[in-house]
Amino acid sequence: MDEKTENITTSVDKQSTDGNYASGSKEKGIFQSVTARYAKVDPHTYLRKEGESSKSFWFRRLIQIKPVELLWDDAEQSELKRALNAFQLIFVGIGAIIGTGIFVLSGLAAAQNAGPAVTISFIIAAIASAFAALSYSEMASMIPVAGSAYTYAYATMGEFVAWIIGWDLILEYMVGAATVGVGWSGYFVKFFAVASNGRIHFAESWTSPTLTWIESPPSIYRGEGHYFNVPGFVIIMLITIILIVGIRQSAIFNTIVVTIKLLVILIFIFALCGFMYPPNYVPYIPENTTGNWHFFGVPGIFAAATTVFFSYIGFDAVTTAAMEAKKPQRDLPIGIIGSLVISTVLYIAFCTIMTGAAKYTDFLGSSxxxxxxxxxxxxxxGKNFAWLNILVALGAICGLTSVLLINMLAQARVFYSMAQDGLLPAIFAKVHPKFKTPWVATLTVGTITALLSAVLPVNLLGNMTSVGTLLAFFIVHLGVIVLRFTRPEVPRKFKIPGGKYLSLIFPIIGMVISVALIAVAEVTTIWRLFIWMGIGWVIYFAYGIRKSKFNRDPVGRFAEGKRGLPDNTREDEQGYQIEQYEYVPNTNSPNYRA
Known part of the structure; x- marks a missing residue:
């Protein structure tokens, strides 16, 4: 067997063994037909059938999936450097999770929505994230490929849904990094102020975003004397350079700053735990007196959960580094679940201490x-805790820096995956010959993110990111369910506990929670999501669907893989020129050992 076909199992004549090989056979049940769409990898079925109308073919292209086996081939042939172990992946997750949520949004959510009960909001968000973490872990162990939810959607629901999620992930990672950039600037100013005992002060005109956003009534305007957020812009561009230089260097840098911020958080918790002031917890759930259910009361807790859900965004970023992990199928679930557990414990302790040290109203308007x-x-x-204030500012700077690094790394990998499929210009898939990083995608992401951070306010960016992430989580939950029934034979190093059917309760509950949290978001936030998606649809139908490799040359796209294509073809009764074969996993590959 030659190299081109070494990983292909050629069937004898399936029509003679099961009496019905053709994918469009009328005798098959609905479930069998749907399952066959996933189980039989046949590039010729992506072509237009003889006699098929252009309208029918156009709609059929929207739901064409990217088979799991082809995704495996893409991973095996990737030019990206595999340099990350399980420990580093946990730090990648923590680096992305602990940042803006704990150092910025925790105070805003307490002051505006939940009061001291913001701790409950963090627990609710953690539960929603836990369900998502299980689904991401199963998908990552089965499809250890860069692209995260975009890739999973392509393998389960087709190209159009994949594009929607890929476009949505821009909200999660790029806009999320811009949010962090705004918070980073605030702590940068704070650090110099407390370290110099007030002698060094930076003017707000060059350390705050140009625009200001008010949620109710919805309005955006240029802040008085606010010109450009210079610190936020500069740090993002510096992070961009680090990411271009190499994944190993980025991982080392991330490990250092994550270690510093974890130490600072622990010092903050233990230093202030003896100075809690019980009256600050009264009332634990402030009464809603505004008439708007988003503000305080029990509904306010759930509204705050939507906001602080942003705090848990990051564990999914671990999956975008799949092509740079040494043992992705084993280590990705460890990185996802490990980072989420550690971060949740720290969040609960931090918020309990924070709301006991100061009244929730004191956090209003503070970043x-x-x-x-x-x-x-x-x-x-009357005690002197100036040293702790300096440490907190330093820890926040380190924490937010690591979030910037991981979010921008993740976004560049999503761009890279989409460009490989032809949905974005091919230049975004270009890998640097020396550094082995997608440098064009990274530079583009960095520049746009830096500009957003310099101009837009933190509350506008943060809410958009949370809703966008919830949509991605919904799709990943659904993808787990789809592949359980359509590709049960595919090896999974990690599987959601509970058996074949009982375990599906977890992704189902996760889907319900995702929808519920989206529903309680601000109406203006949901409208911004719809507008963003509308823009994405225009780009897809104007560019993506025409340039997609699956649509332009599906057979050639399959031939790019090492598995190649055999020569034995025949025409089935539906007009397809089909191949008599099925893909099987490459059991000799170190990355895909069952």
């Missing part, structure tokens, strides 16, 4: 809630 908590303890007790 540095940890520093506010320290200052209120100093005012109340």
């Amino acid at each position: 540095v809630p940890a520093s506010v908590a320290v200052e209120k303890v100093m005012e109340r007790t």
Whole structure:
């Protein structure tokens, strides 16, 4: 058997063994027909059938899936460097998770939505994230390919849904990084202020975003004297350079800053745990007096959960580094679940201490809630905690820096995957010959993110990111269910516990939670998501569907894989020129050993 066909199992004549090989046979049941669409990898079925109308073919292209086997081939042939182990992947997850949520949004959610009960909001968001983490872990162990939810959607629901999720992930990663850039600038200013005892002060005109957003009533305007967020812009461009230089260097840098921020968070918790002021917890759930259910009361807790859900965004970023992991099928689930568990414990402890150290109303309008908590303890007790304020500011800077790094790494890999499929210009799939990183995608992502951070406010960006992520989680949950029935034979290093059917309760509950959290988001946030998706649809139908490799040359797209294509073909009764074969996993590959 030659190299081109070494991983292909050629069937004898399936029509003679089961009496009905043709994929369009009328005798098959609906379920069998759907399953066959996933189980039989036949590039010629992606072509237009004889006598098929252009309208029918056009709609059929929208739901054409990218088979799991072809995704495996893409991973095997990737030019990206495999350099990350399980420990580094956990730090990638923590690096992306712990940042803006704990150092910025925790205070805003407490002051505007939930009061001291913001801790419950974090628990609700953690539960929703846990269901998503299980689904992501199963998908990552089965399809260890860069692209995250975009890739999973392509393998389960077809190209159009994949594009929607890929476009949606821009909200999660790129816009999310811009949110972090705004918070980073605030702590940058705070650090110099507390370290110099107020002697060094940066003007807001060059350290705050140009625009200001008010949720109710919805309005956006240019802030008085606000020109450009220079610190946010500069740090994002520096991170971009680090990401271009190499994945190993990026991982080392991430490990250092994550270690620093974890130490600072632990110091904050243990230093202030003896200075909690019980009256600050009263009322634990403030009464809603505004008439708007988003503000306080029990509904306010769920509204805050939508906001702080942004705090857990990041564990899914682990999956975007799949092509740079040494043992992706084993280590990706470890990275996803491990980082989420560690981050959740720290969030709950941090918020409990923060809302006990200061009244929730003290956090209103502040983007540095940890520093506010320290200052209120100093005012109340007279003790000198200036050293802790300096540490908190330093830890926040390190924490937000790691989030920037991982979000931008993830976004560049999504661009890379979409460009490989032809849905984005091929230049985004270009890998640097020396550094082995998708440098064009990284540079593009970095520049756009830096500009967004310099101009847009944190509350506008944060809410958009949360809703976009929930949509991606919904698709991943659905993808797990689809592949359980359509591709049960595909090896899974990690499988959601509970058996074949009982385990499906977890992705189903995850889907319900995702929809519920989207429903309680601000109406203006949902409208912004719809507008963003509308723009994405225009780009897809104007460019993506015409340039897609599956649509332009599906047989050639399959031939790019090492598995190649055999020569034995015949025409079936539906007009397809089909191949008599099925793909099987390459059991000799170190990345896909069952």
